[in-house]
Amino acid sequence: MASVRFRRRLLISCVWLFSLACAASEHAVLERGNGPEPSTLDAHRCQEVSCANILRDLYEGLVSEDASGNLIPGLAARWQVSANQREWTFWLREDARWSDGSPITAQQVIASFSRASDPATMAPLVSVLKDIRAVDSPADGAIRFHLHRPLDLLPRLSLPIAFPVRVDLVERWGAQHTQAQHWVGNGAYVLQEWTPQSSLRLRRNPHFHSPATIDEVRYHVTEDAAAEYKRFLAGDLHLTETVPPARLVELQTRHGDTLHISPYLGVFFLGINLRQGPLAKSLPLRQALSLAIDRERLVNTITGLGELPAERLLPLALGLPLPTSTEPASARHREARARALYAEAGFSSASPLQIELRFNTSTPHRRMALAVAAMWREVLGVRTRLRNEEWKVFVQNRRQGRVTEVFRGGWIADMADPASFLDLFRRDSELNWSGWRDGEYDRLLDAAQASSDAAQRADLQGAAERRLLAAQAILPLYFYTSKHLVSPEVEGFEANPLDRHPSRFLRWLDEWDSAAQSPSTTSPGAP
């Protein structure tokens, strides 16, 4: 009898240990979907979301962000700004170390900033640093930035281009300094393995000042949102980069709390080429086109994942007051007004406007273009030719502005700053795809830049936004949302407008940890 009981206990213990081992191994690695293959892990050359996500785990700038996206001390323990906001001094934290254990010096950080600004580095976002005149070290462990104009430097310092790259290693290894075998960073994680087009494995950095709780993170290349979704459903991923288009209600019913949808600092708009064509000459015509679009219907039926209709350029999360809307309240009024303006511009059902709407090849863009064209047709009788182009062709055409009439546009901010949207439409901006030129607009933005008074700056920026909207150089359609699925085993994920989620703030759910650490709650040997 005793032996039977012993064997049974042994068996149960084995099963229990096995399941624990499974749970533990299942939890050793956080599996994250990350969109397309990151183009580079050279922090200074990174310009897209997929590399920035990983670099935020591998490095820490002087300023960092918490789980909710608020700026917090990072590599710098504290800082001080001069009264005119032109001099910023940062003091490195005393326990600041590279992942190889060596201390981080102010000189190394300054060298990294020089490399980032050097054209030879080929940093695409180098303009982020253009307001920095000089960087020096007034004392041991201190770094001082001298600026051309008053500026809140902090949000810029949390961007990858401001991450401290080891220049000595760049000189030694060249472009290969980003390979796992040469990797040295100062973030919560260290690069362990990089399999292009498949995944990147990161291990916890023991020298980081506040070590992460999750030991290992694997970023998966998930180009296709539908395929990523299936991987999440199959239990292969804990966190997705996005969610494929679907009906919100169905997703919510199916996923409940694991679905995280929140406002994102990005806007989708249609741009209008103001250099040529009938739209360039006629403001009433552009107004008519804008009024004929039912944005509410677009976000409900075409995008459908909690996006907010946009009547302006600046996302609400930026906190600037709404521009006074001249738009009539009801749909009937809006459409009547659109028709009146259309007639005023000299068009009618007998001689309708014929325009071309260009977008880059993608199903969501096609759906959006079709819906807008249908609304123009329905309300005004406009004939719209839809034209899709391969991405590289599209961006080239849009930039050159020689063949475009109406085109897809959009912008996602690097920083929670209205200027990162408004600067697009300056006369000399390379991203001013509409070719809109307005001296007063530029003057307002210059004045806002020069001002060190936040309230005054907001007023000036608001005035500039109103001018842009009044000119109808763009037709804003909706504000983006960020969408993620987060496994219930993971906690610490917090939605934020810049959609940044460093792995160090994520942790396994307590229940799992306590189950793994205190087995006494369910005694396996009990008969």
Added chain:
Amino acid sequence: MKSAHGRQLAGRLLEALLTLWLLLSLCFVLLRLAPGGPFDAERSVPDEVLVALNAQYHLDQPIWQQYLHWLGELARGDLGPSFQYPDHRVTTLLAEALPVTVMTGGAALLMAVLGGLGIGMLSAHHHGGRLDRILMSISGLGLALPKYVVAPLMVLLFAVWLRWLPAAGWGEPAQWVLPVLALSLPNLAASSRLVRAATLDALHSDALRAARARGLSTHRLWLAHILPLVALPLLAWLSPAMINLVSGSAVVEQIFSLPGMGRYFVQGALNRDYTLVMGVVAVVGVAIVLINTLVDVLRAWIDPRLR
């Protein structure tokens, strides 16, 4: 006789080299003629950065100089850095991706050949019967359904509902199963139909009637007489099948997130990653020319009439 053979082989190789050179040169020019450049992006890079980029990739030189430069690099076995992934040399990217494509493609082809032989012969053996009809309907379905429909359905069934296999990824043997199946199915369908038709032909040939008359056992009949007759058309089918696998791998690798060559083909072209596309074209071109030559030689060896 021997030297004639040698001359023929040398001629073939010369022809192959010429084809490759033409292919690569044409590709080099076409890539640069395509609208949109490698550095066109949502946000255009500042002018001074663009100048540095163009200089690094020799795009500031006339096209014939770029071409000579590329030929020189190719001769040294270095294909330069990728435009889209500047942290990697094209040769390293391809060296990591090639085994993935060869392994999945090879396994899929092996499955298609062996499975095709089995199914095709079984079907021919039961010619006109119920089994034949069922097998051929299934293979018809396999031919008609494109990979981008079958693959997601398989993921849904085996990964999401049954949870037997991972949905995607690379590294564990289990992650190999679904892509190989998806890649193999249309080829399996094609090869089984081919084998069935060839077997039926063989069954009704005079040679077989004569062999039967000599009283050979069924085993010997199938192995020594029917199999060689079936092998010939199957061998001829191999080269289009391999080309089909290479082009099909782009879809399958995308769906299953496999780090293979097929994805570089598509992405490289879309990103105007000149060096990467040239690298992929070079590798795939060499492979296809080699396979074609090999298959021709093999067929000539098996069937003297083709010499």
